[in-house]
Amino acid sequence: MSDFTRTIFTAVQTAVKNVYDVDVDEKMLVVETPKDPRMGDYSTSVAMRLARVLHKSPMEIGEGMKEEIAKQFPAASSIEVVKPGFINFRLNHSSFSSAINSIIDAGDDYGKNDSGKGDRVLVEWVSANPTGDLHCGHARNAAWGDAICRLMEKSGYDVLREYYINDAGNQIVMLGESLIARYFEHFGKEYPLPENGYHARDIIDIANDIAAKDGEKWLDADPKERLDYFKAEGVRRKLKAIEDDLELYRVHMDSWMHETFFYENNSERIRKVLDTMQAKGLTYEKDGALWFRSTEYGDDKDRVLRKSDGTLAYLTPDIANHVYKVERGYPHLVDLWGADHHSYVVRMKAALKALGYPDDTLSVDLIQMVRMVEDGKEVKMSKRTGNAITIRELCEDVGVDAARWFFVSKDVSTQMDFDMKLARTKDNNNPVYYAQYAYSRMHSILTNPDIPAFHKVDSYDRLTDEKETLMLKMMNEFPREVASAAASRKPNKITEYILTFVRTFHSYYNSTRVNVPDDPELTNQRLGLVKAASVTLKNALDLIGVAAPDKM
């Protein structure tokens, strides 16, 4: 048994039923760990919540069912009803230490839970246009989304990681034109660089590369054929670069979905969407364009699906894209978009709703801006100037571990400053190193030749120190912590968890010696604690894609 909140929940639930004949659910009955450990190991506020229903004082309600709870939960060493109406539970220390063996046995699987119940979820994120390098904003998006996927996988969801490539629109024409201009430039010829084109270094590099490979053959080629070639070549190379950068960043996509895919076979999938919408009376023609009555689904204005020049608005193939996700067997979709796409959320949700999909089909998390800061002043980033800080530069500068930790530790709903200098430091100012150092210390104890090797035992009853108990409690709660972070899609809960856990360990390390030569039994039990702690910490770090180094 490792999940005490669960057993306390059911014990109290049946006690309430038996004594007061009231059914309580997770909303009424919350089991939590008090901030102040003196209050107890666990507590619940259910008596206060029941006060209104039962027309009795919380204290009276609590006292009234105290005995029944004790009957339902014999493992409790004490149950108290206190002040405003909290019911506090205390457990024997041995209850917590019994988890050590199962944590060690579970190994990399520790933390797994089935809260996702096998639900199939398709997460689409990063999805930057293949017209430039990934920069710091994408890095925040990438780290956060990947952590969400890892959390959901650990929680029993069936996750597909997908990247949607906008390779059909005007910006790809710009990419092609920009490459052609640079290609001409390579040979000392004139070709107008479009005003809204891409000016960055990587475009010049690709153009030079094409020139080296193909020679001058495109200078006099058919313009249409030439543009098609440079478009395709540009997208292919930029995507390869993006994929490489993501791998470096420890992000791996299962699926790359091209916007052009929806234009194949004479836009079959898109037409199906448009036909369905038309059949439902959700569209109308005006000024030569085809409109979607999105205002009927909460949007503040209707949206164009097909422009008056006959081409499709960006929205239209993207609706087909989302429909296709569901058709592939993913009833739950998660998208991570930049905050500048916020008006787009209503639009997409309106479209899905109009097509008859349930409200909870699509969840969108918006990623707020990130400012790179050094010595208190902003380091500007811009795709156009070529001075952008790319994800690769960031990884080489501060390291993948620090970059991922920093981005994941702050909620994406708030704008953040990324302190480059702090991320670079290798001391206690930097939380990443603080956490990794704890793992190294654990590993070092466990592999020290002067300390006897650990062997599993039936009971760890000598682990009675306050910090030992605290660590054991936290380890017990880890799977629940993972489930909660996955459900709320907030990986920053995991960095918080890691920091409090690791703080306790560092403190323990300084106050208590694991190796007590005179007392092999105690030494072995403490080694068990450290072993289980290292398993838990490694798995926690892995959830956010940060390495657990043996040595530092």
Add this chain to the structure above:
RNA sequence: GUCCUCGUAGCUCAGCUGGAUAGAGCUCACGCCUUCUAAGCGUGUGGUCAAGAGUUCGAAUCUCUUCGAGGACACCA
């Protein structure tokens, strides 16, 4: 103007969907290495939860108003 996301210690942020005396880290001051890694630990200083009102046993958390920051309001993608 309308709509989003926010406003918590000097700084960076938590606050578990309404609970106990609002928490960490950094900074600053003073201590701790003959013993498993001092990339560490311990002690102390610091608050009108932006402001005001409301909802109730109880509000940093929910509602409204005001102020402030950033973003979005295309037949662009």
